[in-house]
Amino acid sequence: MIKNKPFWRRIVVYLIYAAVCGLLQVTWPATLAILGQSPDLTLVLAVLAGYLFGSQDAFLAGLSAGLARDLLAGRVLGLGMLLLLYAALAAAVLLQRFFKRNVFFGLLQVAFFTLAYEVMIVLITFLIPLQPDEPYGLLYLLARLPGQLPGQLLANLAAAVPLAFLLVFLGPYKRSQRLDGSDASFTGEDAWRTS
Template sequence: MRALLSRIRPGLVYALFILLGSALQFDGYFLGSYGLQADFLLIFPLLTGMCYGSRDGLIIGLICGFARDYLAGRYFGLGMFITFLLGWASGYLPSVRGKLRFVFYALVVTVVTAVLRLVEAILAFGEQGYSSRLGFTWFLAQKGSTLPRQILINLVGTALLLVFHFIMPPYPRSDERSGEIMINFEAKEKNVNR
């Protein structure tokens, strides 16, 4: 029984995180009524890839992208592809040990949030810019006006997900502490040694 539980533990923990994150992101009763909706289904694949490797990030990115597209009412494809790529690529980022990794996580979430807002402005301009004769700077200003607030909310969401990862990790923690270097730029199957 214990062997079976250890084999299905990652799937159960990931499913719980995805359900909780999608409920917090798309249900207005929790945080939406206050305008505090972190993009949990974007942050979770990033953290999974950085903490547990590109394979887990890829799978979680695909599932979170599907849930994000389905619950947002958009067509399928672009959101799934973006979170799939982000989860996969975050597994190849340099592994960082110690307390410095939290700064690295915050930096990655900040950059990804800003870049996705820029991509949203470009796509909105491509779709509506020619017909409405509005300039690209108007679309960029509309998307950028809430960017600092969204970055702050996503950083708070990142902190919440890290607390949940600490309380209930998908994989058992190793008891050994390795004396490796602080920042390793070689891609590994598992990025962060805990």
């Protein structure tokens, strides 16, 4: 018999979602791109899981989504995991005191963290160029950002709606175990509130 089934269910669900989102992200057809941009599904997964379910789930989702991103990108492990972990943990904390966890504010979080992530990637590309013999200037990188940011925002928001509903209805918690906010003993501050 498996002990602590809810914990293992969360791990398995986030690993499956991270693998599927990562594979969809790298195989997304160009014909479905919005303004030339494909959705960043691993970022959307990390942010939504962090916002909807709290910091423990943010940790699991951020690490698993970052691992999927790093493995599929063929880079050294660590940078994608770190960035998505920070994004998920920040999403778990940001706006938590002011709003109940619902899909609309989850979409606002996706938009905010898409913008923050794109700016962070520009800074990392400037500070640590992938090809040291061809460094990019900061002004060049910042000049390209307004051209790709609207498409990335729209693509991520379009992907966030079905992913949010998948997380809520086929996510890490059984529907009967999800709390309405009156008792936080099962998941602590990680309860998804519907009212």
